Amino acid sequence: MSGGDAGARGAPRVGLIVNPFAGRDVRRLVAPAGSLSNYERAVMVRRLLAGLRATGVREVLYMPEDYGIVTGAAAESPGIAALPALERAGDSPAESTRAARAMTAAGVGVIVTLGGDGTNRLVAAGAGETPLLPIPAGTNNAFAEPVEPTVAGIAAGLVARAGRRGAARARCIRRRKRIVVSVDGRSDLALVDAVLTTDLAVAGRAVWDPRHVRALMVTQAEPGVLGLSSLVAAIRPVGVLEPRGAYLEMGAGTPVRALLTPGVITPTEIRSVRDMPVGSSVVAGPATGTVSLDGERAFEVREEAVRMTLEAGGPWVVDVRRTLRWAQRQGFFLSGLGVAART
Incomplete structure (x- = not known):
């Protein structure tokens, strides 16, 4: 199923890749900096899922990991299903690339990442034309802009619902170098x-x-x-x-x-x-x-x-601010209205 088909049928999918090891390299040892626990990552995923659910997204394809970050968050998030994009993923960094390829082949409209610059590089290698929405969760986060996970979920869901050729999508994503x-x-x-x-x-x-x-x-x-x-x-x-x-x-x-x-x-x-x-x-x-x-x-x-x-041909990335401004003009934030029914 392509991302465009998913959007046209009102059943968009969003991919999710959480790196449980992000932010735990030597830079955290030589600097006065902490790192996210996997509990904190799970809480971030719950907020992300709440934003996705608000836009009508009901399925998330995720990269399996051994810590139950996504599955645990999904169990606390009724109304949205988390499905593995791969039968199993190991600890190799290359698994992020493999998962991104599987998600793109399955027709997700956006791939959300929780990780640092290294995670986003690996995901971009497998994402093809599927846009990314990176949530910073690494040691250094130059590629990702600061964004609250609930807000990220709303933006990702709106872009996923727009399909691959919608005018709304074209306004909401930007190509990086x-x-x-x-x-x-x-x-x-x-x-x-x-x-x-x-x-x-x-x-x-x-x-x-x-x-x-x-x-x-x-x-x-x-x-x-x-x-x-x-x-x-x-x-x-x-x-x-x-x-x-x-x-x-x-x-x-x-x-x-x-x-x-x-x-x-x-x-x-x-x-x-x-x-x-x-x-x-x-x-x-x-x-x-x-x-x-x-x-x-x-x-x-x-x-x-x-x-x-x-x-110039780097990954497409969701511009969260532009997406939310467009959503506001469409009435998404008015009670009883929603962009999900209009894209």
């Missing part, structure tokens, strides 16, 4: 930042020390947003929807204060930053080290050139 990283015939993607580091092994994955960074490309860089993109934001901010990114090289030069992880402000120096129009590429190296994608080391390089290309 992405970075394609290519090394010796293999490639991967990043949604926020791609980084060449001096670390010789993937090891603990999370990158938090600017002394280990050689160069990076970003799709966005907003002052006040935590993560490696804050290095760029200190000198040359980049908006989420601007048709450009930026490329930075570390080294002696401009002193900055970077907001790399919660509770830690790190002084460092930046040698250069330059604009990168959409469609442009840069080659770093040959170098030995690791490539980090959205804050996590992804693979090693050994005296290899690393090509980073900024592309």
